[in-house]
Structure formats: C-alpha cells, structure tokens
Amino acid sequence: MRDVLAQLKISNHNKGVSTGREWLGSTGAVIESYSPVNGHLIASVASADRSSYDHVVAKAQQAFIEWRKVPAPKRGEVVRQMGDALRRYKEPLGKLVSYEMGKSLQEGYGEVQEMIDICDFAVGLSRQLYGLTMHSERPGHRMYEQWHPMGITGIISAFNFPVAVWSWNTMLAWVCGNVCVWKPSEKTPLCGIACQNIVAEVLEANDIPEGVCCLVQGGRDVGEWMSADERIPLVSATGSTRMGKALAKTVAGRLGRSILELGGNNAIIISQHADLDIALIGAVFGAVGTAGQRCTTTRRLIIHESVYESFKQKLVNAYKQLKIGNPLSPENHVGPLIDKDAVNMYLGAIAQCKEQGGTFIVEGGVLEGNGYESGCYVKPCIAEANNQMAVVQHETFAPILYLLKYNDIEEAIAQQNGVPQGLSSSIMSLNLRETELFLSAAGSDCGIANVNIGTSGAEIGGAFGGEKETGGGRESGSDAWKGYMRRQTNTINYSTQLPLAQGIHFNL
Secondary structure, X not given: OHHHHHHOOOOOEEEOEEOOOOEEOOOOOEEEEEOOOOOOEEEEEEOOOHXXXXXXHHHHHHHHHHHOOOOHHHHHHHHHHHHHHHHHOHHHHHHHHHHHHOOOHHHHHHHHHHHHHHHHHHHHHOOOOOOEEEOOOOOOEEEEEEEEEOOEEEEEOOOOOOOHHHHXXXXXXXXXXXXXXXXXXXXXXXXXXXXXXXXXXXXXXXXXXXXXXXXXXXXXXXXXXXXXXXXXXXXXXXXXXXXXXXXXXXXXXXXXXXXXEOOOOEEEEEOOOOOHHHHHHHHHHHHHHHHHOOOOOEEEEEEEOOOHHHHHHHHHHHHHOOOEOOOOOOOOOEOOOOOHHHHHHHHHHHHHXXXXXXXXXXXXXXXXXXXXXXXXXXXXXXXXXXXXXXXXXXXXXXXXEEEEEEOOHHHHHHHHHOOOEEOEEEEEOOOHHHHHHHHOOOOOOOOEEEEOOOXXXXXXXXXXXXXXXXXXXXXXXXXXXHHHEEEEEEEEEOOOOOOOHHHOOOOO
C-alpha cells in the first residue's frame, strides 16, 4: 500500500484544505484514517478551521467570475483531460478506495470507472446545454430560455462511495460553469486527498484559475458551515436522512438550493413468474455487495408464497458459499464494515429484529481470529420478518436481509412502497402485465425501478436519486445537469413598437 500512497502523493501527515493550487495550513482537528481491512493507521489529515474554510470559499468566488466566461465546450475539454488522468490513476485510486473504505477491489476499480464514465458523459454534455425557444403573443418579439451557472457548488459526500459521487457532481457542475467546494467523508479523507492531487495536475496544465476545485476536510462542523453559507447557492449532499433533513432546513432557510441523495430501504419483488436463477444472483449481490453499505443495497425480499420456501433455500445455500475477508483479495465476496460503530449498529439491528419477532435463518455475528483483526468483519445474515416491524422500516447500513411474503402483485407493490424511503426497487418476473404494473404510476414509488436486475449497480446515463425520505434530488445522467444551473427567460423586441402582453394598453 505504500507504493499506492506514493503514486497518489499521500504522505503520513496531510493538509486537508486546498484551493486547487495550494494546500493550506489549519488548526482544525486531525483526522486519522484507519483501514477497516486490518485496523492499521494509513495516514492523518488536518481538517479545516474556520479561517482556512473562509479563505477557500473566497478563492472559489473569485474563480467563478472567470470560469463562467470560459465557453462550455472548452470547460468540457478540461473535463476530458480529467477522465484521461483518472484512467492513468485507476489502479492506485481503486486500491485506495478498497483499502480505506473496505469494498472489494473490483468494486474499487468499478468506482473509479464510474468517474471516468461521468467525465465522458460531461464532455458530450458541454455541447448540449440546451434551452428552448417559444412563440411570443406580441408581434416583432422573440422569446427563449437559457441556462446559466449558479456559482459555487458545495459537495458533501459519504464514505461508501468516497470518489464516484464527488465526480458525479463535480464534472456536471464544471461543464455547467460552476466551481466546486468538496467536503469528503471524515471516514475516507485520503480518497479526497488523492482526487484533489489528480485534479490539480490537470488544472495546472491548463492554467485554470485557483479556486475552481477546492477541498475542505472535516466533520459535521464543516458541513454545517457549508449549509449555512450564503456564498454557496447550491449544496449537494449524500448521506443519512437525518443529516439531509437538517441540511435541507438550513439551506432552505437562506433560500438556497439543495440536491439530496439520502437513505434507501430497497426491495426486490420475487414473482412466481421469475427466473429464480437470475433472481438469486441479483438478490445476493444486492444484499452483500459493499457489505450492505450501499444506499441501493437490497434490504428486503418480497417473495411470492408459492416460491417462498424454494427460494429461501436457494438463498441459504448461496450464503454458505460467501467468502468474507480482505477485499483486496479477488476470491473474497464480502469485505469489512467501515468501522466499529457500524458493527455496533449491525449488532443492534439484529437484536431489535429478534425482539420484534424476526427469525434468523442465516445467523449473523462478528468474525474474529486470523485475518479479522480489525474487528469490522461481520456475517451477512437473513431474517424472516414482516414489513411493519420498526427495524424493517429503518435503513441499517449493514448486510442484513429481511424476507417477506406476498400473495398477489398489488400486495407486493404495497409492501415495496410501505416504507419511508424511496430510492431503488426491482421486480423479478417474466410476466409482462406484472412488470408493466410495477413500472406504472400505480407501481413502485421509487426514483429507480428495475425489471429482472437488482436494486444496485446504476449506470451514469440515468439520473440517480429517489423520493420521500431519500430526498428527491437527482445526480449523474439524463437532465440532472439542470439542477446545477439557473434558468433565465429572455424576450427580445425587434419591432418599432412596444406592445404589452395580455393586450394591455398603456399610452402616454
């Protein structure tokens, strides 16, 4: 891992505040990053204090004045170079993601590939920031609308996707003409340092103004500074529903805008018409991928009563084959949870499930002994439950899967929708009527609804986000770019008269 850190220019003790051209000293608390893989200290990072934070935001304000004037295709060219840089650094950055966060190495590489993909998407987008024209009711007038950058985009990201979600926001914000201030998760600060170092190379090579890409490491206090800062018109935040509610209230209180991607409580409906082999793969990967620490993790399986027992046995057999261990080893399916706090939440959820009447058919527990010294490795587990149990209604960021029964498709959809969250959903069925109902207005109430694939593994081409307590925001593809811009309606009078709208006459 020392070679990886050296390639990414990460030292034992790192400054955590950057304007894109220089690293600033600060008196903020020191964040120590321990790997959940083995419990070893990787490196430390100095977080922002108020003075360094204000300096960064002031630099970002100055940079925006110049960056917004750069033609969008030229901004896209810079993003194209970002994609090329990420291709060069894919291997070391993917390994760092795996080692600092704990996801499998293939998932670490996949996360960097998402960054590359969103760069490619944003490059094309830089020539497609389209407005509309419309006909005026007044003769000799033309109307149209156009989109302009907003200013500073504040980005608050979570530990489970420590680099990809930053790139979703940043690459779109950049081609739209915004500048960015990023607060990574304090649980994965080194991934933020690595990305800033990679980006700085491209910015310097293109003589980009200092302040276009800024980094402010820190904890809750830094996030609160950003949410209350009137200099930041847009804050895009990924994290818990509790965090999102507090942030949304603060940002709305100053009439700012927020993009929120919060909790998920995702379900797959397993129909009696499903291809059960495909359903099994989708369900198991969805439940145990990233050790259950995805916002799109499958947390509930809603299974038709006619195939319930047979599919349950398939699951039990599949879980017996899971290999849990060092995520840098390709033979392992499941790595560790992020830290011991996450382990305690996992154990608490298991206890609550049992207290509320759940029955575990695959028991959980913490793994100990050789290879598990960090204390963060746990067993993926499965419980038979019902949808009304409090623990089932809650999102636990861990590999706990709840099995629920249903009799008809309307009941299954009602159970799927019967939780506060609304991020991702799926149905496994070869019955066209069922799948079309699931995708209709009377079907899934989630932002993502899939057929014959699992709940996780979204592609960057589609807008990503959910409804209800998931926050309602959209990131990544489709027309999510509009969330980073302000709309302006323009009317041009090229006549020799000044007729008023709605037939109003005003003569002098």
